[in-house]
Amino acid sequence: MKKILIIEDNEQNLYLLTFILEKNGYGVIQARDGRSGIELAIKNIPDLILLDIQLPVLDGYAVARELRKQQALYDVPIVAVTSYAMTGDRERTLEAGCTGYMEKPIDPLTFMEKIAQYL
């Protein structure tokens, strides 16, 4: 079973993403802040990381940069999930080391297709 790490501080969103992914047969690891997200990523080496950008303390950009420093996580795709959608956001996430970019709100109908692209 493929493992997906979700780093997201909003409970409802975390539950929503977990629910869809588990129903579609993925294993989900949850992290509610950037620091524990990095620890869990190193410990578990997931197949994909879904990363919220607006996180308290350590924001998504910093988390992505931190993750990319880890040798073992070098090839793991990181997808930024953000509701910012401002000028330059996409570029900033990619610069920070993310593989892809998804805008909130997510559409459950197309969400799994998008996830499959990165796996």
Place this chain on the structure above:
Amino acid sequence: MVLVIIFLLLFGTASSEAVNRILTVGLYENSPKVFTDENGKPSGIFIDIIAYTAGKEGWELKYVPGTWDEGLSRLEKGEIDIMPDVAYSAEREKKYSFNKVQVLSSWYQAYARKGSGIHSILDLNGKRIIVLKKSVQQEAFNRFSSGFGLNMDIVSVSDYKTMFEMLSMGEADAGITNQFYGSVHARKYGLADTAIVFAPSSLFFATKRNTNVNLLNAIDRDLAELKKDTGSLYYHSLRKWTSEEIPFSIPSWLKFIVLAAGAGLLLSMGGSFILKHQVNVRTRELKEINAEMEQRIVERTAELAEAMERAQDADRLKSAFLATMSHELRTPLNSIIGFTGIMLQGLAGPLNNEQTRQLSMVQNSASHLLSLINDILDISKIEAGQLETRSEPFDMREAIESSLRTVMPQAEKKGLPLEAVIASDVGMLKSDRRRIEQILINLMGNAVKFTDKGTIRVECRTENGWLVTAVSDTGIGIESREMEKLFLPFRQIDTGLARRHEGTGLGLSICKRLVEMLGGTIGVESEIGKGSTFTFWLPLQLNT
């Protein structure tokens, strides 16, 4: 017989008009750009230019003196043909037509009594400020100063002379004038410039909108010619009117030379020595003025950098606010759209028909709400100057096809076929794919929304360096009086059929702004009951 007379009359008036056209020109006091000299003769840079063109074209000029706002009102009412020295603004373009070649560029600057202690914008707090009535400066000044939270007593007067007189008498603390008037007259009134500089503007000749176009064209022709040659009347006029008034009289020179010549070699040598000395004195004076100017430029640049930084701070605040709003509004929708989607997919267990129907309604409303939020955020971003476009190569065909896929479900629901006719030479384009798709989806979405039967058709072709894309429908059409308002924000609201169709009424104004940001234009043709065609032109080759 009668016919012949009428013919003669017509012929007579037509020819006399062509030979000796009388042109009425608004004259007001804004030296050195436009003013009446001590002999009562109209003078100034703008007057020199119009007189030049009039001379060439054989027009007779008739000046109508008055204040600035009288001049503008006369122009609006068609009582005069042309006004010199009108700063361009989008608002004014609705009422006036401008010539195209910029005559002068200027900026506004605050002047105060020497030693007043007024240096920067913050020093204006609690002060009495004079502005020119009905000028763009008042609005520009309000805009410029509003960010600083100042409390000022604003007085408006009808000419700069009154303004400077009031300032020198101490009836007010500072006055806003243009750099031309200020630099030439401040000294005389014991006033000095301050570091409060704002709103660079372009100055033109203006006529009542869509009248006297030939006149403007003739001015443009001459002006373009004059600006090419640094020895031309244009530069001569600039130098003549903007140089500072240093007491330096040529007649005394001439007298001196004549005398010197008469008195023989010795005297002439002495004369030439004195002359040389005078020249040296002048040169020194000029050098001093020059050094002073340079010093001022250095100071001014520093002040401007500071003002710029403050403006950028305000800008950052605006961006942060928009980003936060965007996040805060979308987060709850993430739950609503996400969970209704999950339930409708049956992931949380089976639903009965009624539950499916009701949840679909929640889903439709939520996605509608999302598109409204996106529209509002888009227009706010555009207004705040936060929306940037990219320029990357992509396949226009793919963009059209992808937009068609997005609109397809809406069209199918109404049983409307969607057609695309893409010319074979349409291919790669360097522009902003996401924004072009947004425009296409918006236009097609509107087409579907306002059409009950027939076809929605997208056509795309290239034409003289432009990519032309048209979205046509066979819908209700648009009344001609509504057409011009169509691209203004919030317009759906005041049309009769408005509330039958959902939407913010922002879509078309967003489309227009996006097309313009991408270097293009958008237009519409429509016939009531037959349908509408929205066409936008994008440059095939972006200059930037």
